[in-house]
Amino acid sequence: MGDFKLNERLEADSHLVSILGLCQLRLLNDSRWPWFILVPQRNDISETHQLTPLDQTLLTFEMNETARALQRVTQCTKINIGALGNIVRQLHMHVIARNEGDAAWPGPVWGFGKAEPYDTKGAKALMSAIAKEL
Amino acid sequence: MGDFKLNERLEADSHLVSILGLCQLRLLNDSRWPWFILVPQRNDISETHQLTPLDQTLLTFEMNETARALQRVTQCTKINIGALGNIVRQLHMHVIARNEGDAAWPGPVWGFGKAEPYDTKGAKALMSAIAKEL
Numbered sequence: 001m002g003d004f005k006l007n008e009r010l011e012a013d014s015h016l017v018s019i020l021g022l023c024q025l026r027l028l029n030d031s032r033w034p035w036f037i038l039v040p041q042r043n044d045i046s047e048t049h050q051l052t053p054l055d056q057t058l059l060t061f062e063m064n065e066t067a068r069a070l071q072r073v074t075q076c077t078k079i080n081i082g083a084l085g086n087i088v089r090q091l092h093m094h095v096i097a098r099n100e101g102d103a104a105w106p107g108p109v110w111g112f113g114k115a116e117p118y119d120t121k122g123a124k125a126l127m128s129a130i131a132k133e134l
Numbered sequence: 135m136g137d138f139k140l141n142e143r144l145e146a147d148s149h150l151v152s153i154l155g156l157c158q159l160r161l162l163n164d165s166r167w168p169w170f171i172l173v174p175q176r177n178d179i180s181e182t183h184q185l186t187p188l189d190q191t192l193l194t195f196e197m198n199e200t201a202r203a204l205q206r207v208t209q210c211t212k213i214n215i216g217a218l219g220n221i222v223r224q225l226h227m228h229v230i231a232r233n234e235g236d237a238a239w240p241g242p243v244w245g246f247g248k249a250e251p252y253d254t255k256g257a258k259a260l261m262s263a264i265a266k267e268l
Contacts, residue, residue: 014173049198056198060190066181077224079181082216083261086232086240089212106220107245 004041007090013115018134022058025066025092025134029125033124034074034097035069038062039090044090059093062064067097067116069133073126074099084110138175141224149259152268156192158228159200161261164249167238168231168260169207171225172196172222180223192225200229203267207260208233218244245248 006024014026023038040059045051051059076097083093096098096109096129104112118126140158148160157172167232174193179185185193201213210231217227230243238246252260 047201048194048215049213057191058192060182060194064190066265067181067183078218078220079183080218080220081182081219082214082241082242084212084214084216084232086212086214097219108216108242110219111241117253 001046005043006039007088007092009088010037010039010090010092015127018131020062020134021064023056023062025062025130027118027123027125028115029117029131031118031122032113032116033102033109034070034076034094035109036070036130037068038066038093040096044105045091046085048083048091048093051091063093063095066130066134069130070095070097072133073129080109082108082110115134139177140173141222141226143222144171144173144224149257149261152172152265154196154199156189156267157196158184159196159264161257161264162245162249163251163257164253165256166247166250167236167243168204168210169243170200170204170229172200172227172229176225179225180219182217182225182227192263193224197227197229199268201266202230203264206267207263214243216242216244 014028017025022040026037028035028037038045064113074097077100078098080096151159151161152193156174160171162169162171174189178179211234212232214230214232
């Protein structure tokens with residue numbers, strides 16, 4: 001794990017919240033939705049089924065923890081999870097809080113409109129609220 | 135599991151391929167993409183983290199098997215997986231074969247345009263090719 005290399009675009013588009021057992025938990029810099037990604041710290045993996053069984057179990061556990069924290073903090077209607085990777089191939093799992101009437105509701109958030117970056121205060125507040133619940 | 139009730143919209147929009155250990159594997163009736171859903175046969179579950187740990191492990195295993203079968207059959211560029219549930223709340227996991235230049239590439243397939251139903255022959259051929267690889 002010492003030489004894990006995070007994809008440059010994922011790095012540029014998100015803030016590091018916490019390093020969990022397997023994944024980096026990162027906040028996407030788009031204030032339209034509370035939108036996190038979990039990036040397993042493994043090189044050359046683009047599909048979840050390429051992870052070892054142990055890593056898959058860790059990923060599931062970390063997704064659960066993230067989703068539960070997000071529900072507690074945001075009181076959202078629905079969690080959306082997804083691994084697409086059509087643009088950035090490095091495996092990253094999206095965990096997003098959705099609410100009825102949000103910008104893309106009930107459609108998916110990926111590829112929708114243009115990101116609206118957080119101000120520093122907004123990102124920090126959400127990141128610390130989530131980190132506290134983990 | 136005897137009294138599992140499949141959501142009516144999921145039932146209407148898809149064909150049953152196989153009943154696995156936990157899930158019904160179903161083919162979405164949209165020929166634009168090889169698009170399957172896995173529906174855990176559990177009532178009143180809308181989020182993956184509401185499943186028991188054993189059921190989560192089964193779901194992961196069945197997603198792996200489905201994704202690998204889909205890759206072998208379609209030779210696709212990328213697998214997309216996702217659990218959204220903004221419209222139908224009953225938990226269902228999408229497993230979709232994506233190819234560069236397909237109708238929605240590189241965006242998500244959910245909510246994109248209008249479904250193009252299979253002819254009976256096309257659906258049967260894909261379903262049996264996948265079933266053979268499971």
